[in-house]
Amino acid sequence: MKIGLYFGTFNPIHIGHLIIANHMVEHSDLDEVWMVVTPHNPFKKKNSLLDNNHRFELVYRATENYPKIKPSNIEFKLPQPNYTVYTLAQITEAYPNKEFCLIMGEDNLKSLHKWKNYETILEHHHIYVYPRISEGKTETQFDKHPKIHKIAAPIVQISSTMIRNAIKDKKNVAPLLTQEVWEYIDEMNFYKK
Template sequence: MKVGLYFGSYNPIHIGHLAIANYMVEFTGIDQLWFVVSPQSPHKKKNNLLDDYQRLEMVHRAVEGDDRLRASNIEFNLPKPSYTVDTLAYLKDQHPNYDFVILMGSDNLENFHKWKNFESILENYGIIVYPRPGFDASKVQEHKNIVVAGEAPLMEISSSFIRRAIRDGKDVRHFLPPKTWEYLEEMNFYK
């Protein structure tokens, strides 16, 4: 089984994340997509980041009923800070028959060379890049393991926009999966 790993804080998960996920499982050859919820980094300011398990719960609610998508807390129990190369090694050990690929925005690809052991990741795992606004596909280094999902929808919605809007009393329910919105309202998050 080919599994796409979509790392993020998901603070909160929104329809942009789901649109990209839907595109990836339908158009790139992956069988399943795992939303890997990244834990709070001990080196970063909290800055409105909800608790790890609250963000995981939002992702669970967002993907409920869609067998192609899964919420993953795999990094919660790994050493902090979590590095993608370590997460991949752990996952490969736990699921030796799965073929893992990384899904990343073109903005993250620009800094990929700064990741811990990026050469090892690049040689051993596929990377599917989804375009972000302003992305120039011609600048992507050519490599057998990097594929640009050129027809993926461009998403300009962001979690920080949603948090700001909620704090300002705006109704942004249609930017979020319905069950995620209900959970945010019930818990009074970001207000």
Template sequence: MKKVGLFFGTFDPIHNGHLTLANHFASESDLDSVWFVITPQNPFKLNFKMLPNENRLELVQLAIKGSTKLDVSTVEFDLPTPNYTYDTLTHLENKYPEIQFALLMGEDNMVTFQKWKQYQSILDRFELYVYPRKTQYSIPVEFKKHPKIKWTEAPLVEITSTDIRNRIQQGKEIKSNLPLEVWNCILKKGFYSN
């Protein structure tokens, strides 16, 4: 059975840190591939302005062009909102019964994972591949040795999409943090400029 890691995020914009993590899991773990699952605008955070879904999709497609182990999913664009990870996983599991899905998530998400919708059911049905974050977090004891949670030695990524957006608005150099085609598209279309 094919095993796919799901990397959820707004990817606003996708950057080299995202790609470093995805490529690490696609080549250094038992995953066959990684799908970037682009999350739509959160209806409860409408004051946070992000690029429209189709623009973020375009940037992810440019970033992974030519890769045989990375793909993109727009599954959440068509699901009812507000949407929860559990609902997306259930939908994907039903749509692709021949694929075993796993979640890729930052260590910071484990702090609040108990508050996720149906978190126990997620743990019963899916493996979690947890990558480290720069800040140390107080992780609930039940997760530290859980058999479905894999604490990985993935590279530590320090850049964030927020940093990149802020640097673009301030006119600072960020080209080295983005795939060239992503940077060219952002520049050409004026994304994130004031």
């Protein structure tokens, strides 16, 4: 079984994330997509980040109706800050009969050469890339790399930051979230301050 790992803080998960995950599982050779909730990205300010378990609950609720898309909290048990190469090693060891691939936006592919042990990642895993509108160029070494697959997914211009700011400003963001996610955010009063 081939699993695509889609990493993110998912703060909160929105329909853009689901559109990409669903497109990847329906229009590539991936059997499932696991939404890996990352505990804390060192490049993001932590003050606006919901607790790990609340973000996992949001992902769980968002993916409940999609049998091929699953929530994953594997990184919660790993030492922080964590690197993708370590997560891949752990998850491969935990599920030896599954093949794991990375899902990333084109913007992340542009900085892949700066990732810790990126050569090891490419040696052992395929990478599925979805388009993003972003600045800069992809390293030429990745242009025709046999393990990098560009998937013509829809370009989604929705961000979790935009949603958090809109909630704080008392705007209606319900169309950008699944009903289950919106109800949980509203019930818990998340992002309102």
